[in-house]
Amino acid sequence: MTMQGSSPSEQVAMLYQQNHSWLKTWLQQRVQNPDIAADLMQDTFVRLLGKHLPPGELRQPRAYLTTIAKGLLHDHWRKMAVEQAWLDTLAALPPASLPSEEERLIVWQTLQELDRLLGELSPTVRQVFLLSQLEGLAYADIAQELQLSERTIKRHMARAFEVCLTLMMQDALGH
Template identity: 50%
Template sequence: MIEATSPSEQSLQQLYREHRGWLETWLRRRMGNAWDAADLSQDTFLRVLCNAPPLAELREPRAYLLTVGKRLLSNFYTRRHLEKAYLDALAQMPEACAPSPEQRWLLLETLQALDELLDGLPRAVRRAFLWSQLEGLGYREIAERLQVSERTVKRYMAQAYEHCLLVEL
């Protein structure tokens, strides 16, 4: 029995067939790793499937795929940098204080989720928010570190809270 496919499924299949190899090659050149490139290529098409405008409306499919792929590539390197920083911090800890592998995994997942939540905020806003929430710094201390006024720090914090609330919706 042959199942009929909808026009949107056919468009996605065609988009995938025509551009997957090109996208994977582009990612491989930037990453130097065929396995990661293949994973990011698949993630790109999943994003397209879930978030794209109707595929028939895409005038420049490669440009769209490239934009999505670049964002995923940026997220990939951010996550890798975050993991490295975390593992470096763990290496500095005495063995008796080091978290278990399960705790490490949970902490890494939490850090990645926090990073994704704050994605899109300007660097100074992210730093102010993280210093406040993770290090417990007051607005005056944050203002000194960022070399801005306390009023600016209050604006940064309001912006960060608003961003978090909107992402949660």
């Protein structure tokens, strides 16, 4: 799709007009909820706006929008899985052990932040990080389990810590 002479926001407006119906239908088929589908569709176009594509750059808009929407769907499903795990954990606790509403909120916010941080890692780096930090495995044990060198495990852990620290610093600075 070429839109020479159009500003990026005009391009997105044109893309929205031409693609919002099929995209919303496509998303609705996947999430089975019209409100969530509408939110994801809007987020898709917001992400597109954030890409700052030069005029005329987008050659296959449906494929590009689908790629963005798939990423948002993946994020949505991951968040739903985290939420369900949290609710299952709460349901399994005896009533006397239930955390207060304030404690629940703090834990829920922490879980969301951790999920966001882990979502920034590649699958292999995330797996290495979780095996180290949650399972308590030594680097040599992780290397053996994943059939990678210990040097690679160290590199993956360094990358995981780098991403986590960068995101935490961005949050602290309000970015």
